[in-house]
Amino acid sequence: MAKVTFIEHDGLEQVVDIPTGWTLMQGAVQSGVAGIEGECGGSCACATCHCYVDEAHVDALPPPSETEEEMLDCTASERRSNSRLSCQIRVSDALDGIVIRLPEAQS
Amino acid sequence: MGGPAQSEPADAGMVIVGAGQGGLQVAESLRAEGYDGPITLIGEEASAPYHRPPLSKAILAGMMEEAQLAIRGAEVFERQRIALLTGTRVVAIDRPARQVRLEDGRRLGYRGLALATGARVRRLPITGDGLDGVLGLRSLDDARRIRAALDRAARVVVIGGGYIGLEVAAAARKRGLEVTILEAADRLLARSATPFLAGFYADLHRGQGVTVALGAKVVGLDGQGGRVTAVRTADGRTHPADLVVVGVGIVPDTALAEGCGLACDGGVLVDDCARTDDPAIVAVGDCTARRTSSGALLRLESVQNAVEQGKSAAAALLGRERPFTAAPWFWSDQYDVKLQIVGLSADHDRMALRGSPEERRFSAFYFREGALVAIDSVNRPADHMAGRKLLDRKAALTPEQAADEGFPLASLTR
Ligand SMILES: Cc1cc2nc3c(=O)[nH]c(=O)nc-3n(C[C@H](O)[C@H](O)[C@H](O)COP(=O)(O)OP(=O)(O)OC[C@H]3O[C@@H](n4cnc5c(N)ncnc54)[C@H](O)[C@@H]3O)c2cc1C
Ligand code: FES
Numbered sequence: 001m002a003k004v005t006f007i008e009h010d011g012l013e014q015v016v017d018i019p020t021g022w023t024l025m026q027g028a029v030q031s032g033v034a035g036i037e038g039e040c041g042g043s044c045a046c047a048t049c050h051c052y053v054d055e056a057h058v059d060a061l062p063p064p065s066e067t068e069e070e071m072l073d074c075t076a077s078e079r080r081s082n083s084r085l086s087c088q089i090r091v092s093d094a095l096d097g098i099v100i101r102l103p104e105a106q107s
Numbered sequence: 108m109g110g111p112a113q114s115e116p117a118d119a120g121m122v123i124v125g126a127g128q129g130g131l132q133v134a135e136s137l138r139a140e141g142y143d144g145p146i147t148l149i150g151e152e153a154s155a156p157y158h159r160p161p162l163s164k165a166i167l168a169g170m171m172e173e174a175q176l177a178i179r180g181a182e183v184f185e186r187q188r189i190a191l192l193t194g195t196r197v198v199a200i201d202r203p204a205r206q207v208r209l210e211d212g213r214r215l216g217y218r219g220l221a222l223a224t225g226a227r228v229r230r231l232p233i234t235g236d237g238l239d240g241v242l243g244l245r246s247l248d249d250a251r252r253i254r255a256a257l258d259r260a261a262r263v264v265v266i267g268g269g270y271i272g273l274e275v276a277a278a279a280r281k282r283g284l285e286v287t288i289l290e291a292a293d294r295l296l297a298r299s300a301t302p303f304l305a306g307f308y309a310d311l312h313r314g315q316g317v318t319v320a321l322g323a324k325v326v327g328l329d330g331q332g333g334r335v336t337a338v339r340t341a342d343g344r345t346h347p348a349d350l351v352v353v354g355v356g357i358v359p360d361t362a363l364a365e366g367c368g369l370a371c372d373g374g375v376l377v378d379d380c381a382r383t384d385d386p387a388i389v390a391v392g393d394c395t396a397r398r399t400s401s402g403a404l405l406r407l408e409s410v411q412n413a414v415e416q417g418k419s420a421a422a423a424l425l426g427r428e429r430p431f432t433a434a435p436w437f438w439s440d441q442y443d444v445k446l447q448i449v450g451l452s453a454d455h456d457r458m459a460l461r462g463s464p465e466e467r468r469f470s471a472f473y474f475r476e477g478a479l480v481a482i483d484s485v486n487r488p489a490d491h492m493a494g495r496k497l498l499d500r501k502a503a504l505t506p507e508q509a510a511d512e513g514f515p516l517a518s519l520t521r
Contacts, residue, residue, distance in 0.1 A: 019174075026175050032183035039414055041158035045438035045447055047492065067445060067488055074492030 002096040004028075006051075008035040009104045018091045024100060025049040025087035035102030042087035044068055048106040049086040050075040054099035058082045061089060077103030119216035121424060122207055123223060124197045124363060126150025128159065128410055129392030130223035131178055132417025133424075134189045140425055146189045147215060149207075151196040154247055155179065160410060162250040163271050164440050167257065167278035173247065200367040202385060219424035222364055222375055222383075222390040223417070226357035226408070231266065235328025240335040241351045244271055256350045260284055264338045264348035266325050268295035270439045272354030273308060277441040279350075280315050287346050288312065289323040289338060298356065301452050303471055304483050307464055308441070315442060320346075357408065359394045372396050374406055379430035381420035389423050391416035400430070409437045434498035436491075447491035450481030450498050459506035462487055470494070472509035479504050489516075496520035 006014045006028055018027030028036040028049075037048035044067050053061065061084070064072065068088045072079050086100065121137055123130045126148050134148045150156070157176040165171035184191045196210040206214045228243030230236055242253050253275070257263070263279045265272045268290035280286045290297070294305040309319050324341040328351065338346045359374040370376040370384045374396030381389045392413035397405040415431040422429035436449040444467055455473035462469030462485075470490040473481040479502070482494035493516040497504055502519040509516075 021172075022175055030177055030180040030183070032179060032186060039410060040438060041160050041410070043160060043164075043438055043440055043445075044488070045445065067486070070487070070489040071492065073489055 002091045002093060002098065004091070004095065005097075005099045006033045006035070007099065007101045008033070009102055020092055022091050023087045024051065024089045024091065025085075027091065028086060028100075033102070035106070036086060037106045038087060039107075040087075044071060044085060044088055047071045047075050047085065050077060050103050050106060051084055051086045052080055052101040052103065053082045053084050053089075054101070055082055057095065057098045060094055064088065075103070076105045076107050119205065119218045120145030120147065121219045121221070122146075122215055122217040123148045123221040124207065125223035125225055125360075125392075125394070126152070126156050126191060126193065127223060127225050127392065127413070128156065128178070129225070129413035129417045129420075130221065131156040132414050133221045133223060133389070133391060133420050135187065136418045136421030137424065138187050138189070140421055140427070142421075142425055144218070146187075147192065148184075148189055149192045149195050149197055149209070149215075151194065152246060152248075153194050155181065155184070155191060155193060157247060158410075159245075160438075162247065163244055163274035164278065166250050167254055167275060168281055169254070173251075176247065197363060200363055200388075202367050202388075205387065217387070220388045221420050221424065222388065222394060223392050223413075224360040224363060224394045226359045226393040228353065229356045229358050231325065231328075231353055231355065233325065233327055235330055235335065236353075238328055238330040238335040239333050240349060241328060241353060243353050244275060245357065253350070253352060257282060257284065260350040262348050263287070263350045263352065264289060264346050265352045265354060266338065267354035267356070268292070268308075268319070268321075269298060269354055269356060270296070272352065273312065273441055274439060275352045275354060276312060276317055277315070280312075280317050281442070286316075287318040287320065287348075289320050289325055289340060289346065291322070291324045293322050295319070295321070300448075301455070301458070301471070301473065301483070303458060304446075307485065311442065311444060311467075357393065359396070359406070361394060364390065364394070372404065377416070379419070379432060380423045380428055381416045381431070382423050389420035391420045397431075400432075405435075407435050409435065411436050434495060436495060445486050445488065447484045447488060448481070449484075449491060449494050450479070452481035452483070455480055457506055459509040461490065461510055461512060470509075472504070472506065474506055477505075479509075493517050493520060 016031045025038045029038045039048045040046035156178045199208040262285045265276045265288045296305045327339040329337040361371045364375040375390040377395045419431045434450045439446045452473040457474040459472045468486045470484040470487045484491040508514040
């Protein structure tokens, strides 16, 4: 279980408890965090779950797969160095307290 | 205008039949569009709306828990004031009275109605279809049954080489089971993919040790003590099996629409804005057949279609036009191969290949009269995403450019 803070583009903050093994996307959509669509359900096929990971935590995450890399090149909002697809990030205790910022648009 | 008419119940709000991907989208888009009245989302399944695609992928492979499938948590329905009635079947629509009738006899008035009833698995018109161990895959309940059967099975026969059948075959094979795919047509994915892509998938599955039998028409199922033991094909062969998964397509669920006289043609007929021929009723997703503005009749079975039509339908219920005209897209995961499709390749006259099928990393670009109509991407997500833009913007890509790895596709989309 990890406490994850999602900050939407307009500044709205939501803290969500996400079970270990779930993805950030799953935790966010099930809690109704509006800035993540997750249209493909986590298949790394739609890029509507784009997020910016808090700089302090970026390095703690396993790097994106080749597929995620390519999808990240095609996000609707600007790709930054801390861009990730939230459906590809699995929650563990190590992510407790992580802050995730959401882009202006997902599609 | 005054208050509601005498005959109309005071609580008449928006009613959505079918609590799947499409139905949920209608409900949420109604709120997003600013509708403030009552919304009732009615579904006959016990579960709240969930993602279906993982059922044939991560769920069967045992890589995902059921709880992760839900699209929204209960508190989100509360927050959005969407009344979710699960385990509730709608049995009839009374259009003159603007009411739906529930299985338990209750009636619910509506101001606007959305049909999002999805589809049912097509049954095999042969004896033995009712034996234990013969299963179709559409719902979470189906997936539970198949997963339990996979835990015990040694030999799996998949009838039908469509996407669902192929994904089930891949999941079963990954568990180390003996897997046979029986396909009546002379290639896989006959309904939906080009012969080129079908050939790639036949090779892929064979390379993983799956027996792929084409032109294999199933004529009967054998059983013992009520359980399936084998599948017989027209060529006289018998394929032993302790689990048979039937994936021979789906039938749009149009019963309610037909029952109240809405126009149907292999699906509830809708336009690009998801409107039926009754101005108070819209329809979305797998239950629909869309008459596009260019006159073609389109039947799509995909998440994107359910989501986009859901957005159109919500707008239409509020008297707004939001046509769904984007190129259709779809994906499928089998083994470590990600397929992403955009556009409709059915009537292409030319193909250009980018990348390498041998290395399982390529995109097939399809053209008709010089114009790009579709792209199949295998493990090339960037091509797919660029392709979506190329198609939506009707960009002038040539087959030569498509085949040239050095040509930046994105340069045409900026
Ligand atoms: C195993 C599987 C894998 C898939 N994989 C992919 C994929 O990889 N990519 C992709 O794009 N698409 C995929 N799809 C297709 C996609 O899931 C569907 O196109 C989409 O779910 C359709 O949504 P829908 O709302 O139209 O129908 P559904 O999600 O089927 O929802 C319809 C709901 O209506 C309910 N209902 C029907 N009649 C009534 C009634 N009278 N009263 C109350 N409730 C009723 C049904 O019980 C059902 O819950 C897959 C589908 C399946 C089954
Ligand atoms: S949910 Fe589709 S890519 Fe993450």
